[in-house]
Amino acid sequence: MRPARRGRVGRQLPPSVRVGVDIVRVDSVREAAEAYGERYLGRLFTPLELAEVGTPGGSPSFERLAARLAAKEAAIKALEPSSDEAHLADLRAVEVRSTRSGSVAIVLHGGAVMLAAARGIAGWGVSLTHEGEYAAAVVFGVEAGHGTRAGSRRHRPRASMVHELPLLPGRDGRAAVARPAMGPSEPVSEIDGDGIRRR
Amino acid sequence: MEERIRRIVEENARLQVDVASLAADADLYQAGLTSHASVSLMLALEDEFGVEFPQEMLRKKTFESIASIRAALESLGASVS
Numbered sequence: 166m167r168p169a170r171r172g173r174v175g176r177q178l179p180p181s182v183r184v185g186v187d188i189v190r191v192d193s194v195r196e197a198a199e200a201y202g203e204r205y206l207g208r209l210f211t212p213l214e215l216a217e218v219g220t221p222g223g224s225p226s227f228e229r230l231a232a233r234l235a236a237k238e239a240a241i242k243a244l245e246p247s248s249d250e251a252h253l254a255d256l257r258a259v260e261v262r263s264t265r266s267g268s269v270a271i272v273l274h275g276g277a278v279m280l281a282a283a284r285g286i287a288g289w290g291v292s293l294t295h296e297g298e299y300a301a302a303v304v305f306g307v308e309a310g311h312g313t314r315a316g317s318r319r320h321r322p323r324a325s326m327v328h329e330l331p332l333l334p335g336r337d338g339r340a341a342v343a344r345p346a347m348g349p350s351e352p353v354s355e356i357d358g359d360g361i362r363r364r
Numbered sequence: 365m366e367e368r369i370r371r372i373v374e375e376n377a378r379l380q381v382d383v384a385s386l387a388a389d390a391d392l393y394q395a396g397l398t399s400h401a402s403v404s405l406m407l408a409l410e411d412e413f414g415v416e417f418p419q420e421m422l423r424k425k426t427f428e429s430i431a432s433i434r435a436a437l438e439s440l441g442a443s444v445s
Contacts, residue, residue, distance in 0.1 A: 189400055193378075197400075201407045208403060208422065238399055251423040 181308050183286065185242030187235040188301040194234060195227040209234060209256050217263045231300035232293040233261040233269075239304040240271055240289070244280045253280050261291065269293060271304060285309045365442070368412060369433050376408040377401055388431040393424065402427040409433065413442035 197205045206215055210230065218229040237259040246254040253276025260272045271289035273281055286306035293302045366388065373392070374383040380396035397405070405427060406417050415437060417426070426436045 193400055193404075197404045197407075201404070204407055204410075205403065208407075208419070234400065248425060251425060252420045254423065255419055256422070257419070 183243040183245070183284065183306040183308065185239035185244075185304045185306075186302070187238035187242065188299055189231040189235045189238070191227050191231045191295065191298050191300055194231045198225070198227065198230070206230075209237070211257050211260050214261060228295040228300055232295050232302060235300050236261045236269075236271065236291050236293055236302035236304055239302045240273075240277075240291075240306070243304050243306045244277065244284060244286075246280055250276075250280060250283075253277060261293075281306065365434060365437070366430060369409070369430055369437070372408045372412050373405065373430065373433070376405045386430065388434075389429050392427060392429055397427065399424065409437065413437055413440075415440040415442045 206225070210233065214230075214233055215225060218225045218233065220226050234256075237256045240259045241254045241256070244254060255276060258273060258275040258277035260274060262270050262272045264270050269291055271291050273289075284306065285308045287309040288307045289304065290307070291302060291304045294300065370383050370386075373379070377383070377392060377397050378401050379392065386392075386395060402424070403422065406422060410416055417436070417440065421436060425432065427433055
């Protein structure tokens with residue numbers, strides 16, 4: 166009889182990806198913005214985010230704002246701050262930034278950078294979508310040290326590191342979330358979504 | 365003060381339960397408060413009590429119950445009348 170392999174069954178590998186998801190009702194953003202104006206918007210969004218979701222008429226696109234808010238919440242879920250770290254999870258410290266390709270990326274600031282560094286997250290992917298009265302986002306943070314260049318000592322994240330991971334145009338005019346040089350080159354998901362260049 | 369807090373919660377928190385029936389230490393997130401609704405709740409509380417919540421207080425623990433909201437308001441110097 167072959168001896169049972171010890172230490173393999175039930176062994177858990179450390180997770181390589183942290184995932185967060187969130188959904189926001191578009192009307193809830195519109196109603197709060199109309200009720201509280203800049204006080205509300207300035208609490209949740211950076212000046213850059215507000216500039217990027219502006220419409221030709223000058224008012225923000227509430228669908229795009231709601232999608233960005235969902236992404237912020239999703240990123241914070243992926244970071245899993247403890248109660249002692251909650252003060253680091255400022256919604257404005259998670260910025261959803263449009264890229265030159267027309268897609269979006271997560272960029273962290275301040276305490277969120279510290280949280281990401283503490284979790285070993287070396288890069289981010291984000292997918293946004295909105296349809297009708299809801300907007301939603303899925304965010305994943307890729308931990309360093311799982312077959313990525315980011316896992317090397319040279320690429321280990323620092324507290325001052327800005328995490329940015331662009332969406333790349335995918336097939337059929339949709340968008341594919343791809344990892345940059347730190348990860349595999351193949352797309353890991355495809356989405357229809359907000360802020361995505363369509364051909 | 366608690367009655368004023370309850371009124372603001374009733375009007376802004378979009379809870380699935382009657383706020384009047386909640387104990388002061390009942391978990392508002394369990395009652396349906398979302399993180400986004402807590403922002404509107406915070407702004408309404410600022411208007412009602414004439415205070416400003418610093419950004420670091422915009423977190424789940426601050427708004428998790430009527431009692432925690434009261435404690436936060438008192439820490440900001442809001443009138444307890």
